Amino acid sequence: MELTEAGRTAWDAIVAQPGTTLLCTDFDGVLSPIVDDPTAAWAAEPAVAALGRLAPRLAKVAVVTGRPARQAVHLGRFDQRERLGSMSVLGLYGFERWDAATGTFTEPDAPSGVAAALAELPAVLGRLGLADARVEDKRLSVGIHTRELPDPTGAFERLRGPLAALAERHGLHPEPGRFVHELRAPGVDKGEAIRGLVDEVDPRVVVYAGDDLGDIPAFEAVRALRATGRVSALLICSGSDEQDALVQLADVVVAGPEGVARLWEELADAVAG
Ligand SMILES: [Mg+2]
Structure with missing residues (x-):
């Protein structure tokens, strides 16, 4: 796997000190394949299994998606898995939330x-x-x-x-x-969601994986954070034939959800030593 120099620095930092890492990932096109019926976009089992290995060791694992939180939890089967303690699902670009630690949904009234x-x-x-x-x-x-x-x-x-x-x-x-x-409604995007998580977790390393235009604000938020020197960062593009807007912003481009799953597995192996 070919990483940028900044990406390699982040990878090494995760392996050295996993407990200071905030790992964020989009859902559709990253954990789950894009399919005709969006209600059947189940997360790939190997990807969720690898996140399940990482969640107890990292500061936080967060799924950040445009879907309602409840739908993403259902399609990821996150509520059926043990040991996801640090995982949160931020739905509707961070407007809603589910926490694995408590199993509770936060779903505010619409604006x-x-x-x-x-x-x-x-x-x-x-x-x-x-x-x-x-x-x-x-x-x-x-x-x-x-x-x-x-x-x-x-x-x-x-x-x-x-x-x-x-x-x-x-x-x-x-x-x-x-x-x-x-x-x-204005003021809700994945960049805001990421900044909120960073304030909450105060990580030394931030990972973000995305595939589409809605992930650009998240990529930009992470890159801005890295530019301050406050964190190192690993930006992952889940590559597809349909969208290449993230390629130039990423530290590594992998082959769709299958490539993302392999990357999470490799990271979980490295962290496990
Ligand atoms: Mg997506």
Whole structure:
């Protein structure tokens, strides 16, 4: 496995002093393969087993995901495994949390702006003759989908202005996607989640593994921390044909979830000595 010099420094520090290490990992595309049905994206057993070997020895193992915490725990079967004591799952980009040590979920109420926008949506869609648009409540955001409407592109464009205005009224950010307008609560991303964990754990080494655009804020947060000299860091890209945005930011690129699982196994072996 080829690591950057900074990555090698971090690896050696983990092996020398595992108890000062914060290991963070994304879920989809990193612990679990990307599959057509997202409700069937089970974590790879070898990856979870290796994390189970690491969790008792490291300061903390944290899964940081855009999924709700409850769903990630279910798909990782984390609640069915012993000795995951230091593991936490940060769901919805850190808005929700599950701790293995206590088995408890923390799931705060959604930001009031999201609920208010949801309540106003039927009237907004009705005025535009788009009452059939599919509305998806994702707690931290609302998605308005036009893919299933007779004229998806026309409907998407007609919604742009009114939804931007609706977002502004409720303090949300409008984010257009592929035939979907998302109205998102601000201030929640994986970078914030990582900074929170670092404040909590005060590690000497930080590891992060990701595969997609949503992981960029986490990579940037870890790189900024490393630049201060406060920690050494190992950034892992779970490589795929679909996304290469993280390659330049990573210390090592491995071949998808299988490569990630092998890396966790190698690390667990090294830490076990
Ligand atoms: Mg992912």
